[in-house]
Amino acid sequence: MDTIAAISTATGPGGIGIVRLSGEDALTIGKKIFQGIGQKGLNLEENRTLQYGHIVRDGQVLDEVLIAPMAGPKTYTREDMLEIYCHGGRIALGRVLDYCLDSGARLAEAGEFTRRAFLNGRLDLSQAEAVVDLIESKSQEAYDQSLLQLEGALGEAFQGMEDQLMELSGLIVANIDFPEDDIEELNREKFLNRAQDLQESIQGLIKTAGRGKILRDGIKTVIVGKPNVGKSSLLNLLLGQDRAIVTDIPGTTRDSIEEYINLDDLVLHMIDTAGIRSTEDAVEKIGVERSLAAMDQADLVLALFDRSQSFDGEDEKLLDRLEGRKVLYLVNKSDLPGGQNKEDLDDFFKDRPYLLLSVLKKEGIASLEEKIKEICYEGDLGGSDLTITNLRQLNVLKRVKKSVDAIYEGVLAGVPMDCIEVDLRDALDSIGEITGKAVTEDILDRIFHEFCIGK
Ligand SMILES: Nc1nc2c(ncn2[C@@H]2O[C@H](COP(=O)(O)OP(=O)(O)OP(=O)(O)O)[C@@H](O)[C@H]2O)c(=O)[nH]1
Numbered sequence: 001m002d003t004i005a006a007i008s009t010a011t012g013p014g015g016i017g018i019v020r021l022s023g024e025d026a027l028t029i030g031k032k033i034f035q036g037i038g039q040k041g042l043n044l045e046e047n048r049t050l051q052y053g054h055i056v057r058d059g060q061v062l063d064e065v066l067i068a069p070m071a072g073p074k075t076y077t078r079e080d081m082l083e084i085y086c087h088g089g090r091i092a093l094g095r096v097l098d099y100c101l102d103s104g105a106r107l108a109e110a111g112e113f114t115r116r117a118f119l120n121g122r123l124d125l126s127q128a129e130a131v132v133d134l135i136e137s138k139s140q141e142a143y144d145q146s147l148l149q150l151e152g153a154l155g156e157a158f159q160g161m162e163d164q165l166m167e168l169s170g171l172i173v174a175n176i177d178f179p180e181d182d183i184e185e186l187n188r189e190k191f192l193n194r195a196q197d198l199q200e201s202i203q204g205l206i207k208t209a210g211r212g213k214i215l216r217d218g219i220k221t222v223i224v225g226k227p228n229v230g231k232s233s234l235l236n237l238l239l240g241q242d243r244a245i246v247t248d249i250p251g252t253t254r255d256s257i258e259e260y261i262n263l264d265d266l267v268l269h270m271i272d273t274a275g276i277r278s279t280e281d282a283v284e285k286i287g288v289e290r291s292l293a294a295m296d297q298a299d300l301v302l303a304l305f306d307r308s309q310s311f312d313g314e315d316e317k318l319l320d321r322l323e324g325r326k327v328l329y330l331v332n333k334s335d336l337p338g339g340q341n342k343e344d345l346d347d348f349f350k351d352r353p354y355l356l357l358s359v360l361k362k363e364g365i366a367s368l369e370e371k372i373k374e375i376c377y378e379g380d381l382g383g384s385d386l387t388i389t390n391l392r393q394l395n396v397l398k399r400v401k402k403s404v405d406a407i408y409e410g411v412l413a414g415v416p417m418d419c420i421e422v423d424l425r426d427a428l429d430s431i432g433e434i435t436g437k438a439v440t441e442d443i444l445d446r447i448f449h450e451f452c453i454g455k
């Protein structure tokens, strides 16, 4: 394979940055550009050791570095690799990378190192996909899940399903070869049982995807309420930072504001929205529509009400809209004198539990955080069971499930075996898109383009 090179560390200033090469010329390029102490060159006998020296181009020192030559196949890509630990920052890294490119390497595409690791059999496809998730994890839990997947746990589960499909295929062949009645009957029952087992394992995995989405993207938590009830103030307080503009003018927030907040192990994808009310203002109207749309997609709604004002039709309407959702009812501005008393509130909320807050005085916030955690853990977000976090894998699994359902129904209805075989082929082709056995260039392109350059 030709030799690729890239800066593998994040851009921006940093203590060190790494230029990485992989391919047949990686070590030759290392020999050319590196000069150790006492005019020594790169020592390839000392495989996988860090060597100290300089990158020197035409007698000019580009950087003082540590360099690690790694001969394949015991490397990430299974090819010869070279890693150069430079000073961080764009200039040093850029100069060293340029020199590598001028010496015969070409710039790596996004995810190309990992793509080679996959193509050379170092990782299966679900492991390669786990690498992106690992890098992008926003919480400890999501990270643990990706690590589990990188270690091959999910790959094994998919492999198991592929094996089960192969077994079904074997049973069909047996049936075609020995069409005597008694064998056929025996096989039919066995076939149906196995198909059912497979349906159940696929369904089990599909069911974990909801939790997977939350692990990956955070719990979509949307703050809604009428204008001026203190939504933006609440966002700022939970975030610990003045992110959203707060004024006493109703209708201050015009567009949704999104932030990530870590609450212990949980990640909340928090969205502050424009206050909901009927309005003729064109801009505000769009804002309100966005608020309602955000509410529709929320995993959790924080519904804010203002205790200092009496409730009106808009409040009633909001209460109706919240019906059937996962909601925490919050009554803010409880520091202000007067306002609604407990009786009024009980009367309004009926049997819905609500929490008194004062965002201004920071009262009730600890209970609010506790409640959020309670609600989220209730949905069984803990544990380290195998979880589908990848949307592509989920969609493929759904396709496999559809084919297996068709197979089961078909056999049950006595459809000819060669028709069943078509669905079986579809199912095998689909699962192959996850295990990597039937994956096309096109799919690979899409997967690896999600990566950053240098990984
Ligand atoms: N007394 C009191 N005032 C509060 C409290 N929380 C917020 N406020 C005030 O209420 C006003 C409105 O607060 P915002 O956070 O902008 O309200 P909002 O719901 O985001 O309003 P819109 O963006 O217009 O929908 C500001 O003057 C806040 O300082 C509270 O707990 N007590």
Ligand SMILES: [Mg+2]
Pocket: 231, 232, 233, 244, 245, 252, 253, 273, 274, 275
């Ligand atoms: Mg606001």
